[in-house]
Amino acid sequence: MVIDPQYDVLHFSGRTGRYLEPAAGAASLNLLALVHRDLRLDLRSALHRAAEERQRVEMARVPMGRNGSASLANLIVEPIGDDREVTAFVVLFQDGGPTPEEGEWSGDQKLVSDEHVQQIEAELRLTMERLQTTIEELESTNEELKSSNEEYQSINEELQSANEELETSKEELQSVNEELQTVNGELAHRVGELARTNSDLKNLLESTQIATVFLDNDLRLRNFTPAATDIFHLIETDLGRPIDHVASRVAYAELQDDVRRVLKTLGTSERAVTSADGERNYIARILPYRSIDNFIAGAVLTFLDVTSTTRAEAALRESQERYSRLFKSIDQGFCIVEMLFDEAGRGRDYRFVEVNPAFERQTGLKDAVGKRMRELAPGHEDHWFETYGRVALTGEPARFEQRAKALDGRWYDVYAMRAGDPDQHRVAILFNDISRRKRDEELQQTLVAELQHRTRNLLAIVRGIAQQTLRSSASLDQFGQEFGDRLSALSRVQSLLSSGADEVKVDDLVRGELDAHGAPLDSDRIVVAGPEVPLTAREVQVLTLALHELTTNAIKYGALANHSGQLAISWDLARPDWRELLVIRWTESGVEMDGAAQRDRRGFGRKLIEQALPYDLGAETDFRFAEDGIHCELRIPIGREKPDGKAQTHPAG
Numbered sequence: 282m283v284i285d286p287q288y289d290v291l292h293f294s295g296r297t298g299r300y301l302e303p304a305a306g307a308a309s310l311n312l313l314a315l316v317h318r319d320l321r322l323d324l325r326s327a328l329h330r331a332a333e334e335r336q337r338v339e340m341a342r343v344p345m346g347r348n349g350s351a352s353l354a355n356l357i358v359e360p361i362g363d364d365r366e367v368t369a370f371v372v373l374f375q376d377g378g379p380t381p382e383e384g385e386w387s388g389d390q391k392l393v394s395d396e397h398v399q400q401i402e403a404e405l406r407l408t409m410e411r412l413q414t415t416i417e418e419l420e421s422t423n424e425e426l427k428s429s430n431e432e433y434q435s436i437n438e439e440l441q442s443a444n445e446e447l448e449t450s451k452e453e454l455q456s457v458n459e460e461l462q463t464v465n466g467e468l469a470h471r472v473g474e475l476a477r478t479n480s481d482l483k484n485l486l487e488s489t490q491i492a493t494v495f496l497d498n499d500l501r502l503r504n505f506t507p508a509a510t511d512i513f514h515l516i517e518t519d520l521g522r523p524i525d526h527v528a529s530r531v532a533y534a535e536l537q538d539d540v541r542r543v544l545k546t547l548g549t550s551e552r553a554v555t556s557a558d559g560e561r562n563y564i565a566r567i568l569p570y571r572s573i574d575n576f577i578a579g580a581v582l583t584f585l586d587v588t589s590t591t592r593a594e595a596a597l598r599e600s601q602e603r604y605s606r607l608f609k610s611i612d613q614g615f616c617i618v619e620m621l622f623d624e625a626g627r628g629r630d631y632r633f634v635e636v637n638p639a640f641e642r643q644t645g646l647k648d649a650v651g652k653r654m655r656e657l658a659p660g661h662e663d664h665w666f667e668t669y670g671r672v673a674l675t676g677e678p679a680r681f682e683q684r685a686k687a688l689d690g691r692w693y694d695v696y697a698m699r700a701g702d703p704d705q706h707r708v709a710i711l712f713n714d715i716s717r718r719k720r721d722e723e724l725q726q727t728l729v730a731e732l733q734h735r736t737r738n739l740l741a742i743v744r745g746i747a748q749q750t751l752r753s754s755a756s757l758d759q760f761g762q763e764f765g766d767r768l769s770a771l772s773r774v775q776s777l778l779s780s781g782a783d784e785v786k787v788d789d790l791v792r793g794e795l796d797a798h799g800a801p802l803d804s805d806r807i808v809v810a811g812p813e814v815p816l817t818a819r820e821v822q823v824l825t826l827a828l829h830e831l832t833t834n835a836i837k838y839g840a841l842a843n844h845s846g847q848l849a850i851s852w853d854l855a856r857p858d859w860r861e862l863l864v865i866r867w868t869e870s871g872v873e874m875d876g877a878a879q880r881d882r883r884g885f886g887r888k889l890i891e892q893a894l895p896y897d898l899g900a901e902t903d904f905r906f907a908e909d910g911i912h913c914e915l916r917i918p919i920g921r922e923k924p925d926g927k928a929q930t931h932p933a934g
Contacts, residue, residue, distance in 0.1 A: 282372045283361075288312045288328065291369065299347065300354065300374040312372065313402075319345040321402075324356055324372070331358040332367055342377045353377030401747075440611075441696055441711060447604050448700075454597040461590045469566075472583060477571060492563075492584035495570060500524050500540055503579060512563070512584045531556050531584070533565060540580050543567045547577065554584075562591040613713045614643030620673050620706035621653065630655050631669060634707065643714045644688055660687035672697045673706045682715065692719045785821045787814045787852055787863070794828045798836050800848075806840075811852035814863055820919065823897045830886025831867050831913060840869035840910055847871050855916070863917045869910030890915070 283292040290310045302317045309315070316324055323340045331338045340356040355375035362368040472491065492508040502520050509515055514528040525537060531554045539550040550567040563584045570579040608615065618631040633649040641647055646657045654661055665683070672679050678698040685691055693712045700709035791809055795802055802809070816824065832841075840846030852865040887904060894900040894915065901916040 282312065284312050284370050284372060286332070286367055286369070288370075290315065297374065300345075317345055317347075319343070320354060320356065320374075324358075327356055327358040328370065328372075331360045331370060335360055335362075335364070335367065344380060351380040353380055437694075437696075437713075444607070444711070445698070447600065447607070450600055451597075451604060454593065454600060457593055458597060461593065465585070465587075465590070468585065472566075473568070492586075494524070494582040495579060496524060496540060496582065497579040498544060498577075500537060500580075502527070509584070531563060531565075536565075536582075539565075539567050540582070543569055543580055544577065553587075560588075561586060562588045608637050611637065612639055613711055614640040615709070615711050616640050616649070617700050617707055617709050618654070618669065620670060620708070629666075631666070631708070633657075643693075643712065644691075646688075658685075658687035662686065669697055669708045669710070672699055673708050676703065691716045785816055785818075787811060787816060787865070790816070790821060790825060791828060791850055794825065794832050798832050798841075800832070800836070800841055806847055808847075808849045808851075810850075811865075812854065814852065814854060814919075816863075816919065820898060820917065823894060824915075824917070827886075827890050827894060827915070830889055831911070834886055834911070835869060839872050843871075845871045846910065861919055863915075863919050865915040865917070867911065867913040867915075869912070872910035 282290055282294065282297065284290050288311050290312055300317050300320065301315050303309075304314045313321060313325055320343055323343045327338045327340050337357065337359045339358075342353045343356055345352055345354045353376075355373075355377045357371075357373040357375065359371045359373075360367045360369075361371060468491075472493075490508050491506065492512045493506040494509050494513070495503040495505065497503050501523055502515075504520065505513075505515055512529065512531055514530070519527060524540075529536070533552070533554045535552070539552065542548070543550050547569050550565075552565045554563050554565050555561065556563075564587050566583045566585065568581045568583075569577050570581050572578050614637065616636040617634045619634055621630045621632055623629045631654045633652055633654070636649050640649065649657060654666075662685075665685070668679050668681065671677070676699045678696065680696050682692065682694050685693055692715045694715045695710060695712040697708050697710045700707040788809070788811065792802060795807065795809070800807060835841045835846075835848060840848040847870045849868045849870075850866070851868075852863060855862045855864050890902050890904050890913065894902055894917070899918050903912075903914040905912055
């Protein structure tokens with residue numbers, strides 16, 4: 282047959298009917314649902330091996346029952362594809378002839394019943410569905426992390442936009458302030474010119490909107506403009522009255538003193554005053570009244586409404602304070618640099634014009650203002666300067682993440698934009714140290730890879746335990762009990778590994794296994810001794826299963842099955858050559874042994890010790906039945922370096 286990677290049949294050849302036995306239920310072309318139930322487990326194993334090893338796999342002389350008789354079948358699986366992907370499989374069935382005891386096949390002699398096989402397959406499908414669900418949840422979590430990162434980037438861009446708006450507002454307020462100062466100067470010049478050149482106030486009274494009051498030398502009202510009624514409660518009949526008899530709408534208690542001082546000194550007085558309700562602001566200016574013949578005939582009081590100017594100045598000050606607080610409080614580093622040109626007119630370096638307090642925290646550079654970049658960071662890469670030069674000359678902002686080797690290899694998220702006029706060649710740089718984020722991303726990738734590696738190894742161990750337990754179990758209850766005990770042993774190891782370290786000490790491993798089986802550790806029947814030797818996760822997982830089998834056997838049949846048995850477990854380190862060997866000795870005594878019967882029995886535990894340990898860890902094992910109990914010695918290489926310092930490949934690899 283030819284099947285795809287999902288084991289669905291693409292092509293049948295002739296005479297395949299004897300090897301097929303479709304399962305009850307909905308029709309399916311999946312080969313594992315079509316193949317004879319006695320071939321199903323071996324075929325599944327062969328398909329997995331062919332997919333993983335990318336090479337031909339043969340399963341010889343697989344027993345198969347049919348119509349009450351037994352026969353043998355040879356299974357051959359050959360993958361089709363290239364080095365990167367398997368696209369199909371060719372599955373061959375060959376008649377292996379009758380079994381050595383043909384005619385004696387019965388359903389009672391099968392290793393597992395149909396119900397058992399179906400249950401195992403159902404559990405396998407459930408496990409695969411849960412694994413797929415876990416993978417989808419992991420992908421969903423990664424998408425959420427990417428979405429959160431994009432939101433953070435959007436918030437950063439909004440903050441940068443707000444900073445640009447504040448810069449623009451500052452420039453606009455400065456421009457308005459300059460215009461107001463110009464207007465104020467022009468108005469003051471005009472009032473003085475009119476006072477010096479024209480003593481006739483008729484045109485002034487009709488044209489000006491400035492609150493002006495004319496006083497004589499005795500501080501009596503000579504005249505006033507209509508706007509003066511907003512400052513004083515004036516009517517036409519008040520002319521000639523002393524100024525102190527007129528109620529004022531502004532808080533100006535020093536008015537008479539200022540007028541007398543001006544008349545005495547012939548100087549000028551200027552004071553900022555406010556209305557009684559505090560809503561309006563004025564500039565009160567007092568000048569001597571000069572006639573055409575330059576005679577001092579009194580004083581001129583003018584009140585200039587500068588409410589809008591005052592408010593604008595207050596808003597400007599508030600904006601500057603907000604900008605200053607933001608400039609000093611933001612955690613991002615900020616600086617303004619200007620391009621320096623060489624004699625040929627090419628930009629070769631940059632001088633720091635302004636930096637915020639976070640600049641030093643983000644870069645480690647001190648007293649940067651007025652200094653050149655190459656002076657503070659001599660090893661700064663040229664591509665940084667090229668980017669800043671492009672921003673300064675074109676005005677196009679640039680956003681990038683880059684590693685600065687000159688600043689201890691830190692990573693930065695940088696946003697550069699032109700500052701000021703194009704001819705200033707200045708660049709504003711907002712940046713943030715993202716070294717920790719980069720390290721966290723690398724650590725996250727490492728942790729995910731380690732988790733995937735450990736999961737694959739653990740699943741492989743569980744699959745191997747299930748297969749070996751299944752083959753050695755005579756009933757479903759026996760399989761459930763033994764498989765559960767072995768999984769519990771593996772679970773205890775995973776708990777030790779996940780408690781905080783990648784290494785587990787031999788003493789913790791041995792005592793934990795004995796304690797889990799209820800062995801009397803506090804009695805003199807059990808002796809546990811050895812130095813402190815840490816083991817890696819890979820060594821612990823296989824060694825735990827061996828200790829579990831030895832302990833289980835001792836509890837059921839060996840030294841711990843009666844009150845007279847003795848158990849001694851010891852270990853030490855040996856160095857016969859460049860390797861470092863962990864030598865573990867398991868010695869039971871006081872047990873009545875049927876030597877011949879025990880030597881002929883080879884269960885899962887003995888196979889694990891004599892075959893799995895040498896294969897997985899490159900160990901040397903000595904398992905024997907003495908007259909008074911089991912003696913087992915394990916010599917496990919734990920050294921990983923040759924004397925010359927070169928890495929040594931593990932014997933099992």
